[in-house]
Amino acid sequence: MTKSATVSDHLWLTPLLAEANRNWDNLTKEAQEYFKDYRNRPTFTGTEEVVTYGNFAFHYTTDGPADESVDPTDNDGNYIPDYVDFMAETFVDEIYELYHTTTGLTVPPADGTNGGDALYDVYISGSAAGSGVYGYVAGETEIGDNPNSTSLTEVDAYTSYMVMRNNYSGFSGTEAVCIGVTSAHEYMHAVQYGYTGNMDTWFMEMCATWSEEFAYPGYDDNFQYLMGLFGKPDVALNLEDGEDPQHDGHWYSSWLFAKYLTEHTGNSIVKSIYERCINDYAAYAIDDELTANWSSSIEQQFKNFVVANVVMDNNSAYSPYTYQRASDYETHVDNNGGLAFEYTFNYSGSNITFNSQTDGNNRLMRLSSDYFQLTSTGDFRMILTPVTPSDELEFILLKINETNSTISVQPANIVSNQAIINITDYSSWEYFVPIVIRHDIDVEDINPSNYSILVTAADYSSVEENSNTVTVNLYPNPSSDYINIEINNYVNGKMEFELYDITGKLSKTWIPEKNNRYDISDLSEGVYTLKTSVNGSSVLFKKIIIAR
Structure with missing residues (x-):
């Protein structure tokens, strides 16, 4: 683990220690050798000093090796190194106040006389932390119920102690940022141990990393x-x-x-x-x-x-x-x-089929999602078919019009294990993002959920007429060369007619005319759908048959 480490290098050591302690007897000899020094409280080669402030005891040295000694600079003359002063104030005046006084989180249980007294012990030593590690918390003794909670009965609360570095030279961010985010993150782990020593590790890390934003928004x-x-x-x-x-x-x-x-x-x-x-x-x-x-x-x-x-x-x-x-x-x-988008659909009237196993990355795990991009030249329909119907998949379409600051999340209709999204208001939106969400929280494996998606023509036969009071009469119908479109109960606003063929392709667009007569002589025979819109919103759909 180096100071240039990435996320996968575990700059936060706490979850590894928790897992190692829980599974000690199952670790390899090499793993036990690596973690053994972390199973005991740190000691100092130099003279150990202890400063108490609030609910904390800070252990440090100024005369040991460079990797454990704190800079002895004491500009305020209080006989405590400024580095220790700053760290103590961060813990007591900021983190403790926010977590316990403001938010009401239970204070971690006292550890008896471990570390010299019952205060929460923080050991300041880069040597104890290890190369590339910001800091860590080690759960120490299972005490069952945490006496610091008045309305709860914990069953496996743990005492713990913390290790912080004696300096953060070479780490990203200023010293103040490193101390701030590490204290926020690691002390949240101490709080978690005060509730239970068996909290899901992913959740511990989710909340500890969130706490950095909670305590220090802007440090980032x-x-x-x-x-x-x-x-x-x-x-x-x-x-x-x-x-x-x-x-x-x-x-x-x-x-x-x-x-x-x-x-x-x-x-x-x-x-x-x-x-x-x-x-x-x-x-x-x-x-x-x-x-x-x-x-x-x-x-x-x-x-x-x-x-x-x-x-x-x-x-x-x-x-x-x-x-x-x-x-x-x-x-x-x-x-x-x-x-990251899984796939991009460019629909212009011809069917498009996507298979998550062959066209995607075949990785949709539990509690995750696949995003798609979609462009289209007209109305369309999407049909999702799961490989395993029992998988908890949800199919939605995010419709966005940034000009009007409008979004809509259209859910799918479920028909015989298929999720169907039918879009007949294409012109009202600037772009679309189909999303497949997997909700399974009972699943304990990482096996992917697979599915296929078909993008095809919109189905106007399934569209119900809007409750808007506008009504339209069409005649003659069937027709050959022209169609009369008679509007009743006209409402104020911009009205538009759009005529779509059976594939969903836009064939004609008209603005209402006084004589109500519209030319269709250049169109092929077949079944068409007339969409009537007011101010860009679809309000009515009618079938037109062209026959000659």
Whole structure:
């Protein structure tokens, strides 16, 4: 692990230590050798000093080797190195205050006399942290119930201690940023251990990485993980390390889901979910909390989140598909490759077929999504057919008109295990994003869900007339050379007629004329559909038969 490490190099050591401790007897000798030094509290070669501030005890040295010694500079003359002063103030005045006083998270349990007293121990040593590691928290003793919670009965709460570096030279970001985001991230792990030592690791990392944004918006160190989500949206949000090694570290990118949830519910939802994690897996805890107190579900919020990651706007007109800092996220994502699309459909009247196994990357895991781009020259229909009907797939079409600040999410109609989206208002939208969402949270493997999509002509026979009071009479029908279109109950607004052939291709466009007579002599025989629109919105569909 080096200071130039990427996400997969585990710059945050806490989840690895948690997994190693849980599975110690199953580790190889090499793994046990690597982790053995992390199973005990750090010691110092130099003289150990301890400074207590608030609920914390900070352990450090100034006269040991360079990789464990803190810079002794003491500009304020309080006999405490400025580096330690700054770190202590960060923990006590900022992080502790935010997590416990403001948000109400339970304080981690005291560790008795370990470390010298019952205060929460932070060891400041680069040597103890290890090469390339920002910091870590180690769960130490299972105590069962955490006495710091008054209304809960924990069953496997743990005491813990933390290691921070003696300097962050060579790490990305200023020293203040590194100390800030590491303290926010790692102390959140200490809080999590105070609820349960068996919280899902992906969820621990999701919330710990979110806490960096919660505590220090604008530091943006966690932006480095965003492309794990936007570049690989079809990788499971709740993927655990080791399930698919090429995607290890994906859990860090999931912080944006926590950000979406807290923005559209409240920051206190994290506390409520932690409490439910005492007796349940994280995905179920999220779902139970949303159902019980927010009239929602993980399925609904995940769908909204998936759509929000396309919309990327803070305009309330797009609610609930918004982020407060959407422009910042969008800029970072665009500068690093953009959102990954599975396929692009260019429909102009001829059928297009997509197969996820042969035309896509064959990777739609549980709790993930596939995005598509679609261009069309007219109305169209999309039909999704799953290979395994029991997979929890949802097919939606995001329709966007940026000029009017309008979006619409059109769900599919389910007919005999097929999901069908029929678009008869093509001209009202500037572009389309079809999305396949997989909601399975019960699935424990990473096997992909497969499906096919057919893009074909719109089906006007299935379109119900709009409840608008406009009515249209057509005669003669069948017709050969002309058709009369008589408008009744005319409403104010711009009216337009569009005539489509049976393939969905636009054949004629007319603006209403006084004589109500329209030429069709140049059209081939067949069945056509007349679409009547007012101010760009479809209000009526009628069949016309041309026969000669």
